[in-house]
Amino acid sequence: MRLVFIAAALAVALVPGASAQPPNGRFSFFGPAVISPNGNGINDVLRVRTSEPSVIHVYRWGGRLHGWHGIAAGSVDWAALHDGSYQVASCSKDPGRKLAPVIPTREQRPGAAEATVSRPPWRWSGCTNPRVVRVERLAAYVDSAKSYTPGSRPPLVVSADRGQATTKLVENCSGRAHPGSVLPGLASGLYHYDVTDPAGDRFRAPVVVRNATFPLDHPPPHTALLVWPYLTWRAYNAYDADLNGIPDSWYQFWRQRRVSLVGTILPGGQEDDYQAAQPFSTWLCSRRPRVESITDVELRDVPLSTLRRYAAIVFPGHSEYYEPATYDLLMRYRDGGGKLVFLQANPFYRQVRLDRDHNAMVMTDFDAREGRSDFALAGVGYDGCCFPRSRARPYVAAIGADFARVRWLFRGTGIGPGQTFGYAGSESDRIDPELTPRDHVVAARAIVAGKRGVINAALVWTHAGRGETFATGNYDFLRMRRSLTWTLLDNVWRKLVG
Numbered sequence: 001m002r003l004v005f006i007a008a009a010l011a012v013a014l015v016p017g018a019s020a021q022p023p024n025g026r027f028s029f030f031g032p033a034v035i036s037p038n039g040n041g042i043n044d045v046l047r048v049r050t051s052e053p054s055v056i057h058v059y060r061w062g063g064r065l066h067g068w069h070g071i072a073a074g075s076v077d078w079a080a081l082h083d084g085s086y087q088v089a090s091c092s093k094d095p096g097r098k099l100a101p102v103i104p105t106r107e108q109r110p111g112a113a114e115a116t117v118s119r120p121p122w123r124w125s126g127c128t129n130p131r132v133v134r135v136e137r138l139a140a141y142v143d144s145a146k147s148y149t150p151g152s153r154p155p156l157v158v159s160a161d162r163g164q165a166t167t168k169l170v171e172n173c174s175g176r177a178h179p180g181s182v183l184p185g186l187a188s189g190l191y192h193y194d195v196t197d198p199a200g201d202r203f204r205a206p207v208v209v210r211n212a213t214f215p216l217d218h219p220p221p222h223t224a225l226l227v228w229p230y231l232t233w234r235a236y237n238a239y240d241a242d243l244n245g246i247p248d249s250w251y252q253f254w255r256q257r258r259v260s261l262v263g264t265i266l267p268g269g270q271e272d273d274y275q276a277a278q279p280f281s282t283w284l285c286s287r288r289p290r291v292e293s294i295t296d297v298e299l300r301d302v303p304l305s306t307l308r309r310y311a312a313i314v315f316p317g318h319s320e321y322y323e324p325a326t327y328d329l330l331m332r333y334r335d336g337g338g339k340l341v342f343l344q345a346n347p348f349y350r351q352v353r354l355d356r357d358h359n360a361m362v363m364t365d366f367d368a369r370e371g372r373s374d375f376a377l378a379g380v381g382y383d384g385c386c387f388p389r390s391r392a393r394p395y396v397a398a399i400g401a402d403f404a405r406v407r408w409l410f411r412g413t414g415i416g417p418g419q420t421f422g423y424a425g426s427e428s429d430r431i432d433p434e435l436t437p438r439d440h441v442v443a444a445r446a447i448v449a450g451k452r453g454v455i456n457a458a459l460v461w462t463h464a465g466r467g468e469t470f471a472t473g474n475y476d477f478l479r480m481r482r483s484l485t486w487t488l489l490d491n492v493w494r495k496l497v498g
Helices: 112-118 230-235 274-287 324-335 374-378 400-405 482-496
Strands: 004-007 027-031 047-050 055-061 068-073 084-091 131-135 139-142 156-159 166-171 177-179 189-196 202-209 224-228 258-260 291-295 312-315 339-342 350-355 360-363 381-384 393-397 420-424 428-430 440-449 454-464 467-471
Touching (some): 068 112, 139 189, 139 202, 189 274, 189 291, 230 258, 274 482, 324 339, 324 374, 324 467, 339 374, 381 454, 400 440, 420 440
Parallel strands (some): 312 339, 339 467
Antiparallel strands (some): 055 068, 084 131, 139 156, 166 177, 166 189, 189 202, 350 360, 381 428, 393 420, 393 440, 440 454
């Protein structure tokens, strides 16, 4: 499972105007473009032939803080590498002189990643332009941003050596598995296809399942509409759709603004917020409230008249990215008497535009928000993130009149005014004195030591227009102790859904 390198001086037919010898180190053979180094003898190795004896260098993208770095020269054990794309360059033993930067110095941003993109490690006169190879042992994804009803067959795409793979649908809460790709009779919610191959590789693919007992536009009373964050799943995806060696997301390199809506989710097919949202699926299976499930891509096109038939719209996942039309729709829903529930931090933080002709999502700049504030919609907005678990701090419940207004939230928990409970970690949200709706209550707050000052995690209940909003203000809210989180969820459901 190592790169096979063949160096040979190839003769070139003498044709008028042609050079008698190709440029030093040029690839005369490079393939296959996708390798699956799982030891079964099928596309386990990359084979390379160059026009002259050369040294082969393999480079991997190390993320937005590090950029390009070399991982091997001469040969590489592909079996030891993760799935993803890699740059492969051929260089003379004497690499020659440094070439001018790709990005002019005056246009470069600070940081190691920018430096390696401006002048990549293969940017020498004695090196060829690199070729990209994709490492993909097994892959699967649902080729759609939609939800599906039981009995249907979502467009599951599976890539496996010789097409040999086994597919089953796994229930998030119980782990119960159903063979095949057709959706059996299931409760509405988030599920995952689990795909395995004979080599022992495993891949997952999320699928949102509708409620089969009623149509989307005619829910029974006291039904909640669950909206799953497909856009944010794609924003955090490490897949390299354009095959330049760098995963497409702006989280990998800030200059990038376009993410494909087609292709697998890396790593492993599991969405970025899976661990944070999983406890909600477990609660959902246990309590079995009446719900309908769709994706945020679908939400934009649901008529306001239909949304008003739902008791509440609940966002169980990390709903960071949104389309402007969706934001405007939710504001009209809430101000007209609807109820919104955000169970993870950083909701509706950044705007994106869908390029439907090219199946892509494009992030727009903050100045394109046109007054659409996350604070105004959710009551809270982004304050900070990405600190270690050791810095997590407990929530402190409100006191006095504020506690009296949110006593319903703490029913059955044993939590009294000013008492600590649970914890706030990772990404956290605060209120804003100007942008948060005036009629709000901070039910609990945690103060976390961030990288540069303190970070607030605010659990907030808000009245705006004729509607209400509840936001946890923290990424880890659902991962607190089960008996506590479930009781809080029970109370939120009783108050806002009925």
